[in-house]
Amino acid sequence: MGKVAVIQYPGSNCDLDALEILRDVVKAKTDLVWHKDLAHEDYDAYVLPGGFSYGDYLRAGAIAATSPSLRIVKEAAEGGKPVLGICNGFQILVEAGLLPGAVLRNSSLRFVCTWTRLRVETTRTPFTKRANAGQVLEIPIAHNEGRYYLDKEQIPELERNQQIVFRYVNEKKEATEAGNPNGSIDNIAGVCNQKGNVMGLMPHPERASIPVLSLDNQTDGRVIFDSMMRTLHGPEA
Amino acid sequence: MTTVQVQKPNLTDEEIRYAIKKLGREPNEVEWAMLEAQWSEHCSYKSSKPLLRLLPSKGPRVIVGPGSDAGVIDVGNGWVVTLHIESHNHPSAIDPCGGAATGVGGVVRDILSLGTRPIALLDPLRFGALGSSHSRWLFDNVIRGIGSYGNCIGVPTVGGEVEFDTSFERNCLVDVVCLGLGLRDKLVPGGSIRPGYLVYVIGGSTGGDGIQGASFASRTLTERSDSERSAVQVPDPFTKKLIIEAVLEAVDAGIVQGMKDLGGGGLACGLSEMASKAGMGMEINLDNVRIREPGMRPAEIMISESQERMIVIVKSKNEEKLTRILDKWELGYSRIGHLTNDGILRIMHQNHLAAEAPAKFVAEAPLSPRSGRKPPYIDELSDAPEPQIPEDLNATLLALLGSPNICSRAWIYRQYDFEVGLRTIIRPGQADSAVIRLPNSRTLAITTDGNSKQVYLDPYWGTVGILSEAFSNLVATGAEPIAVVDHLQYGNPGNPEVFWTFKEAIRAIRDYLKATRVPCVGGKVSFYNEDTQTRTAIKPSPVIAAVGLRNARAPKIGSALAKEEDDLLIVGTTLPELGGSEYYESVQGLVGGRVPKVNLRTERQLLRTVTKVIESGVVEAAHDISKGGLAVSLAEMAIQGQKGFTVNLDKVPTKTTNIAQLLFSESKPRFVLESRPKNTPRIMRRLRAARIRTAKIGRVQGGKIQLESHEDPIITIPLSVAVDAWSKTLSKTMDAAVSST
Numbered sequence: 001m002g003k004v005a006v007i008q009y010p011g012s013n014c015d016l017d018a019l020e021i022l023r024d025v026v027k028a029k030t031d032l033v034w035h036k037d038l039a040h041e042d043y044d045a046y047v048l049p050g051g052f053s054y055g056d057y058l059r060a061g062a063i064a065a066t067s068p069s070l071r072i073v074k075e076a077a078e079g080g081k082p083v084l085g086i087c088n089g090f091q092i093l094v095e096a097g098l099l100p101g102a103v104l105r106n107s108s109l110r111f112v113c114t115w116t117r118l119r120v121e122t123t124r125t126p127f128t129k130r131a132n133a134g135q136v137l138e139i140p141i142a143h144n145e146g147r148y149y150l151d152k153e154q155i156p157e158l159e160r161n162q163q164i165v166f167r168y169v170n171e172k173k174e175a176t177e178a179g180n181p182n183g184s185i186d187n188i189a190g191v192c193n194q195k196g197n198v199m200g201l202m203p204h205p206e207r208a209s210i211p212v213l214s215l216d217n218q219t220d221g222r223v224i225f226d227s228m229m230r231t232l233h234g235p236e237a
Numbered sequence: 238m239t240t241v242q243v244q245k246p247n248l249t250d251e252e253i254r255y256a257i258k259k260l261g262r263e264p265n266e267v268e269w270a271m272l273e274a275q276w277s278e279h280c281s282y283k284s285s286k287p288l289l290r291l292l293p294s295k296g297p298r299v300i301v302g303p304g305s306d307a308g309v310i311d312v313g314n315g316w317v318v319t320l321h322i323e324s325h326n327h328p329s330a331i332d333p334c335g336g337a338a339t340g341v342g343g344v345v346r347d348i349l350s351l352g353t354r355p356i357a358l359l360d361p362l363r364f365g366a367l368g369s370s371h372s373r374w375l376f377d378n379v380i381r382g383i384g385s386y387g388n389c390i391g392v393p394t395v396g397g398e399v400e401f402d403t404s405f406e407r408n409c410l411v412d413v414v415c416l417g418l419g420l421r422d423k424l425v426p427g428g429s430i431r432p433g434y435l436v437y438v439i440g441g442s443t444g445g446d447g448i449q450g451a452s453f454a455s456r457t458l459t460e461r462s463d464s465e466r467s468a469v470q471v472p473d474p475f476t477k478k479l480i481i482e483a484v485l486e487a488v489d490a491g492i493v494q495g496m497k498d499l500g501g502g503g504l505a506c507g508l509s510e511m512a513s514k515a516g517m518g519m520e521i522n523l524d525n526v527r528i529r530e531p532g533m534r535p536a537e538i539m540i541s542e543s544q545e546r547m548i549v550i551v552k553s554k555n556e557e558k559l560t561r562i563l564d565k566w567e568l569g570y571s572r573i574g575h576l577t578n579d580g581i582l583r584i585m586h587q588n589h590l591a592a593e594a595p596a597k598f599v600a601e602a603p604l605s606p607r608s609g610r611k612p613p614y615i616d617e618l619s620d621a622p623e624p625q626i627p628e629d630l631n632a633t634l635l636a637l638l639g640s641p642n643i644c645s646r647a648w649i650y651r652q653y654d655f656e657v658g659l660r661t662i663i664r665p666g667q668a669d670s671a672v673i674r675l676p677n678s679r680t681l682a683i684t685t686d687g688n689s690k691q692v693y694l695d696p697y698w699g700t701v702g703i704l705s706e707a708f709s710n711l712v713a714t715g716a717e718p719i720a721v722v723d724h725l726q727y728g729n730p731g732n733p734e735v736f737w738t739f740k741e742a743i744r745a746i747r748d749y750l751k752a753t754r755v756p757c758v759g760g761k762v763s764f765y766n767e768d769t770q771t772r773t774a775i776k777p778s779p780v781i782a783a784v785g786l787r788n789a790r791a792p793k794i795g796s797a798l799a800k801e802e803d804d805l806l807i808v809g810t811t812l813p814e815l816g817g818s819e820y821y822e823s824v825q826g827l828v829g830g831r832v833p834k835v836n837l838r839t840e841r842q843l844l845r846t847v848t849k850v851i852e853s854g855v856v857e858a859a860h861d862i863s864k865g866g867l868a869v870s871l872a873e874m875a876i877q878g879q880k881g882f883t884v885n886l887d888k889v890p891t892k893t894t895n896i897a898q899l900l901f902s903e904s905k906p907r908f909v910l911e912s913r914p915k916n917t918p919r920i921m922r923r924l925r926a927a928r929i930r931t932a933k934i935g936r937v938q939g940g941k942i943q944l945e946s947h948e949d950p951i952i953t954i955p956l957s958v959a960v961d962a963w964s965k966t967l968s969k970t971m972d973a974a975v976s977s978t
Contacts (some may be wrong), residue, residue, distance in 0.1 A: 010475075010478075010479055010566065010567060011389070011475050011478050011479070013389075013390065013391025013478065013657055014391070014657060014661075016658075017657070017658065017659045021659075034565065050657075051391060052388070052389040052391075052474070052475065052478070054475065055389060055473070055474065055475025055476075056389070056475075057475065057476075108972075110381075110651075110652050111384045111385070111651075111652045111653075111654070112389055112652070113388075113650070113651055113652070113653060113654050113655055113656065114651055114653055140656060142388070142654040142656060142657065144388070172413060204656075205660070207656050207659065210659065212662050212674065212793065213656070213659060213660075213661065213674070214661060
């Protein structure tokens with residue numbers, strides 16, 4: 001039975017939210033694990049939740065990226081285990097070098113909390129395999145530093161490697177400036193590593209996984225957690 | 238670093254005489270500093286206490302009422318919610334970002350003190366006119382401050398309100414409401430403290446910030462106030478987040494005997510209030526207080542308001558359990574003393590007795606009797622003649638929709654994380670109240686309201702109107718109001734005209750809550766909101782936060798129009814009540830007239846009936862009629878739903894034929910309901926059976942806002958034009974003009 005760890009850093013604040021969705025909604029065996037208590041090989045998948053680890057001091061995710069837990073996450077990633085970073089978790093994975101690029105301050109220079117549309121760009125990851133390519137998911141964002149960035153020349157390579165997982169789009173499924181809430185380069189909302197087993201995204205799928213909490217009673221965010229369950233348990237999950 | 242001048246305490250001559258007489262000697266420097274802090278208006282409520290006792294505070298759901306750090310309300314199945322309101326007006330006037338942030342931090346600690354988890358914040362705000370660059374600077378940075386703090390600690394900001402009025406130009410009002418959630422049997426009781434128990438200070442260290450903050454907040458702002466920055470505390474939301482988790486872990490382990498936040502007045506207030514409430518004394522060693530600046534004097538340590546600190550009381554056998562939890566969260570802590578049974582607060586510093594006084598004497602300031610006198614302006618302004626109706630009512634409605642007091646609040650709430658915690662069912666901008674999921678399958682509506690323009694013209698009916706609007710906001714989401722907290726904000730209470738308006742607000746709250754049988758479980762008073770530069774006080778500004786319970790089957794409806802061909806109903810009577818209305822003030826430039834009155838005999842029945850109708854699932858959308866009147870309420874519903882409507886004004890139950898009064902009067906309580914045509918007769922029957930005036934006034938249709946009378950079009954506006962007018966005011970003003978902060 002695959003077991004998931006939600007890693008809790010000082011300042012994580014979406015840890016309990018991720019735990020609730022994993023445990024109570026998609027019924028994954030999940031533990032909330034204090035970052036210093038994370039031990040080798042205990043888990044089959046890792047989730048780094050959103051929040052303000054270490055108060056976002058220095059740079060968002062920069063201090064948590066030096067936590068000893070990241071060594072274990074790195075080894076797990078190299079061993080092919082699924083690793084998911086949501087919002088601050090994404091920032092930590094980028095700072096730790098597990099994902100390419102950087103996450104900068106929003107172009108508005110303001111915190112932005114709003115619902116966005118995400119287009120699924122690849123279904124090859126353990127977190128999107130139950131989605132359809134080109135499918136649009138309605139999932140909210142809430143961040144101050146969410147502007148994904150990397151050198152323009154690197155984008156074709158990312159594209160070739162199928163490392164761009166989500167793009168912000170408008171209601172016509174187009175990746176336009178109007179559909180881009182934070183100024184991310186090429187409207188990129190989520191990326192994965194070359195192998196595809198480590199993924200990070202700025203939007204919060206856990207906030208779009210229970211009907212009553214969503215805008216139109218949908219559960220678009222669930223597909224990410226459901227995909228992870230399929231990866232851990234095979235098609236019967 | 239600030240040196241405290243305590244040679245001449247900031248106390249009245251009578252207070253000084255009383256202190257010397259009670260103590261039997263002249264208090265020393267440390268004792269004066271403690272008394273000055275604790276006996277400040279801010280901490281002692283010495284002007285307001287006798288009046289606040291008049292408010293109804295009992296009810297079957299009330300577990301803890303006023304006088305505690307927060308009110309505690311039973312919401313069923315073993316769960317409680319806690320509710321409190323605070324302000325940080327003076328600090329925000331000097332340092333808007335830091336002042337607003339530490340305001341959030343303060344109210345969160347109040348909620349935490351009861352052992353409950355903070356789960357929602359709301360921010361009622363008041364600023365000078367948006368056209369003033371100083372007001373825009375304050376507004377922009379207050380929003381940043383609230384966002385930066387609330388977002389970081391993971392407590393969603395689900396609502397609030399903002400009012401612009403020139404009377405707040407120098408004294409902005411920055412209020413914050415916090416809602417907490419906990420299990421009844423895990424509540425941290427104040428009453429289980431015994432002699433010998435240990436006193437810990439956990440969290441941040443103690444420094445020179447916030448020195449004399451409480452007495453700063455109990456004075457009038459002057460032109461020198463900018464130099465009082467050291468009276469403003471420094472926020473650290475990251476540490477607060479660790480405190481929240483560590484404290485709740487300790488509460489869960491059952492080892493916390495008592496807890497208090499260190500806010501206004503610092504250790505002086507926290508320690509004396511705790512000891513006094515328990516009927517005990519304390520022996521405290523200041524050498525054990527972790528300080529972050531060398532050479533702090535005992536008086537400074539006692540009254541520093543450094544943020545992110547809590548007092549925690551544990552039994553000695555649980556000491557290790559507490560420190561293990563604090564170590565895990567990497568929080569600072571130190572044991573500073575213990576409880577004693579002699580009722581004396583003893584403060585040691587470097588082996589000397591720095592202060593020694595009965596805790597009860599320190600904690601209970603002598604009351605300041607105040608007198609009130611009706612200000613003459615009230616009668617002068619009430620008889621304003623009805624101004625001429627504007628020729629272009631389309632332009633009038635568009636001006637109202639774009640008015641800073643009415644326009645879209647998206648620019649504000651987009652900067653707040655309103656969803657963290659997975660509880661927000663109805664979010665900002667969707668309905669009249671936010672709605673939050675509770676763990677017991679019920680849901681809770683929460684709202685906050687103020688209306689300084691109407692309170693200024695009529696302190697009694699203006700305040701009643703605020704309560705009626707707050708309750709209407711709850712009712713529009715199908716909730717039954719169960720409790721309120723109030724925040725009463727005024728100028729100098731020594732001014733009889735100011736104090737009279739304060740007394741009127743108390744009378745209004747008492748009468749309204751008695752009529753609706755809802756308790757007030759706590760509150761806050763903030764005086765001295767005036768400055769010597771303009772020599773004016775703010776308009777009197779009571780603010781109410783109200784919570785309502787929704788049962789499990791209550792539908793999730795908002796105020797957006799839902800479906801073409803649905804009927805539009807109005808509930809309530811429209812009267813010529815334009816005093817303090819947005820139409821008078823912003824369109825006509827008229828400050829005067831008669832404000833809305835509420836029928837207190839029928840209020841409870843009306844609200845209950847509308848709740849029942851909405852709860853039963855036959856209403857598709859609901860919106861109360863408040864600022865801007867019927868025309869604005871309908872337009873807001875249309876804008877939010879992206880659907881037009883046609884309404885016949887001749888159908889509106891009213892006693893006036895004046896078209897401006899029909900369109901823009903702010904009579905309350907009134908609602909607009911949207912219903913499927915097949916359900917309309919049933920809804921109207923139920924309302925009429927309860928003797929509530931109601932009428933079908935139109936239907937959802939087309940892409941225009943259309944109001945007619947005698948088959949003549951009165952207002953016709955394409956929806957897209959209305960959307961434009963309503964949605965852009967704040968973002969256009971703020972993102973253009975205040976990019977450099």
